[in-house]
Amino acid sequence: MFNSSITADDAFVGPIRLQKSSRRPAGSPESFIYLRGAQVYAGSFQRGALVRIVTGCVCLFQTLRDGRRQILDVLGPGQIFGAGQIFGAGLCATVSLGAVAMAETQLEEINGEIDASGRADILQRLLGRSRAHATLLGLKTVPEKTATALLDLATQFPITGVDAARNTSSFKLHLTRADLADWLGMTLETVSRCLNDFKRNGLIEFDRPSVITILKRDTLLSIASGRHTPEETKHPERLP
């Protein structure tokens, strides 16, 4: 209940780790490079700015007074979010919102090209994701949560040009087990156990912990949506 692998403090040490891109192509929209762990400042952007992720990965998160963190969303290339004042309060204003890069990440500000109606569309997408996430947190079990997360991440961070033959797909996991835990409302140990259960049951595969291959997408889908009694969900029984 207190996983702090997002070392937000690092990003506050100074401007060194938070760099405006020096390699921005001339004439393109204002663009920034963030290193892994760097906090995306609301202050870096215009009030109400919208930002598009060009490459990399950003986590939006909220923090309670006592340091507990909830990751609210994990966004990949192409996703747009509000970096300026779109950090709203909610049910109870005792929370603060932030964003961190989970990998080397390129962001570009896109205010000019988006009108109010486009802005509403973006907010609506984020709202849909947020609601699905709330449902996940409120009533899904550990395997259901994990399967849901894997499917979402596989869509957002595919590693292309592999295994087209077998019906599998791989993706880059930019989050640590602790980050996943903070996202899914569980502990890092439970995340690890569940991933390894999936692995032992042949649903996924991984050598290094940050590249995951999905072997049985259909099964994961059915676990994710709550149909499913079977064994993929359980620890295999110990042999006598």
Add this chain to the structure above:
Amino acid sequence: MFNSSITADDAFVGPIRLQKSSRRPAGSPESFIYLRGAQVYAGSFQRGALVRIVTGCVCLFQTLRDGRRQILDVLGPGQIFGAGQIFGAGLCATVSLGAVAMAETQLEEINGEIDASGRADILQRLLGRSRAHATLLGLKTVPEKTATALLDLATQFPITGVDAARNTSSFKLHLTRADLADWLGMTLETVSRCLNDFKRNGLIEFDRPSVITILKRDTLLSIASGRHTPEETKHPERLP
């Protein structure tokens, strides 16, 4: 994990329980009266319609295939939400979104008066609430969740004209214990226990279960935001 006090099916039985208001004042915007338990149909409104709650209470919820329900938000008078197409999909499209009236509720369609920018503002408010709710579900404890909910509901459903003298406030609780449970990601028994713990510790007061008086707002606030070690949070020890 399977509280089904929202009898959504009722609303589908026929048009009887879902009534367009026959008592709409002439010249005012299109207005509808829903009875308690009636489902708010996307189909009743224009595509992309926005709806304002005039009086009453509406719960937005999502359902998993197997019937588990997550209440995503509880909205009171003055709140605006999307009744038409603003029912988006999210992380994993295996969820469906709906809305029910939790009391006799008057809604009015307000499309004309809201432009794209106003729409963005509304979505942003809902997004803020949704994110705070995700944080609640993901990392708050039972007393923290309950305190947060009480404070939100007290703001939205105040019963005026009482207890101005003592620094207390009362509100109408339109939700059952089971509804609260579905909202806060816990069980109805746990909700009941926590409310009665608060009552025994003098934080709140209630005779009939649906009218609650807040006696110690500050303490609730500090519980809600996660500061707080003290005893209000715990069952009182059994006496020897």
Add this chain to the structure above:
DNA sequence: CGAGGCTTTGATCTATCTCAACGTTGGTGG
């Protein structure tokens, strides 16, 4: 004033957290 639906309370159970130890890996400097 009776029935059905809420609510409360108690006793038990269990999924998940906690605590702890050990294994892996990738980056750094010798």
Add this chain to the structure above:
DNA sequence: CCACCAACGTTGAGATAGATCAAAGCCTCG
């Protein structure tokens, strides 16, 4: 190029918050 270190990951055993099961009370509305 290799050895070491710190951060990350895995695994086990035990503890616990909250769920589940069960049984009364109590409103409230017809």
